[in-house]
Amino acid sequence: MSWNDRQVQMLRAMGLRLWLPSPEPSPEPSPEPALAPSSHPEPEPGPDAPGRGEALAPALAARGRPVPPTRPTTAPVAAPTVLQPAAAADAGALDWTALRQAVAGCRACGLCESRTQTVFGTGHLQAHWLIVGEAPGAEEDKRGEPFVGASGQLLDTMLQTLGLSRDADGDPAKRAYIANTLKCRPPSNRNPLPAELQQCAPFLQRQIELLQPRIILAMGRYAAQALLRTDAPLGQLRGQVHRMGGRPVVVTYHPSYLLRSPGEKAKAWADLCLAASTLEALPP
Numbered sequence: 622m623s624w625n626d627r628q629v630q631m632l633r634a635m636g637l638r639l640w641l642p643s644p645e646p647s648p649e650p651s652p653e654p655a656l657a658p659s660s661h662p663e664p665e666p667g668p669d670a671p672g673r674g675e676a677l678a679p680a681l682a683a684r685g686r687p688v689p690p691t692r693p694t695t696a697p698v699a700a701p702t703v704l705q706p707a708a709a710a711d712a713g714a715l716d717w718t719a720l721r722q723a724v725a726g727c728r729a730c731g732l733c734e735s736r737t738q739t740v741f742g743t744g745h746l747q748a749h750w751l752i753v754g755e756a757p758g759a760e761e762d763k764r765g766e767p768f769v770g771a772s773g774q775l776l777d778t779m780l781q782t783l784g785l786s787r788d789a790d791g792d793p794a795k796r797a798y799i800a801n802t803l804k805c806r807p808p809s810n811r812n813p814l815p816a817e818l819q820q821c822a823p824f825l826q827r828q829i830e831l832l833q834p835r836i837i838l839a840m841g842r843y844a845a846q847a848l849l850r851t852d853a854p855l856g857q858l859r860g861q862v863h864r865m866g867g868r869p870v871v872v873t874y875h876p877s878y879l880l881r882s883p884g885e886k887a888k889a890w891a892d893l894c895l896a897a898s899t900l901e902a903l904p905p
């Protein structure tokens with residue numbers, strides 16, 4: 622992989638010193654943080670939820686039917702924990718349009734009570750790259766699109782450095798589809814709960830089946846752990862190529878974390894280079 626002037630400018634825009642990234646992926650043997658810091662769009666108070674690994678259990682448990690995307694007209698006394706079932710388990714048969722509708726009407730977990738709207742995903746429907754984030758933040762919840770605001774700008778810069786964009790048309794090889802593991806914003810941007818991740822997993826799974834990406838880039842701890850069905854810390858998951866149904870998965874930091882910890886951008890760039898070189902090595 623070689624870099625043109627525009628890509629060099631992009632690297633500078635990421636805040637990288639140009640001698641740090643190398644087009645040849647050079648795995649970093651050990652100096653990873655013991656536990657990856659939060660990669661949620663905003664600071665995450667409190668420790669990890671206990672039993673987080675349970676969220677990675679098979680997510681296709683049977684559920685009921687969808688309900689229309691209406692919000693209660695009567696003011697709830699308290700946030701209910703038992704809600705009308707959703708169509709997540711039925712997602713495996715849906716096309717893009719029906720899947721989007723099912724997500725919009727989903728009430729499978731309590732996040733439906735506090736969301737402004739669901740955040741389905743955006744990008745080219747045949748993109749070779751799939752970028753998976755964690756959960757919508759406040760701005761995403763407001764706009765209904767993943768990775769907006771400052772973290773979205775940084776992600777776009779990272780993608781542009783690789784010659785990629787989230788445009789919905791154009792060459793699929795130069796396009797990325799962007800989605801989150803959770804389609805609804807956790808209140809106050811708290812960490813996702815295991816049950817929420819499990820309830821929502823079939824939607825992302827169906828997005829992957831429909832998109833058939835050539836490579837997946839998991840950004841942030843919860844995205845990586847949910848996709849790879851592990852509770853290993855992000856620092857252990859970076860720097861290697863994982864497989865999900867034979868498809869390569871590379872793990873890196875969430876852009877919001879990179880905004881808080883710009884010193885880690887070089888590692889993120891190494892991850893992007895690993896993903897790019899992995900994709901280049903795949904057979905046509």
Ligand code: SF4
Nearest residue numbers: 727730804805820821
């Ligand atoms: S987070 Fe997922 S499972 Fe929960 S209500 Fe939203 S779409 Fe449904």
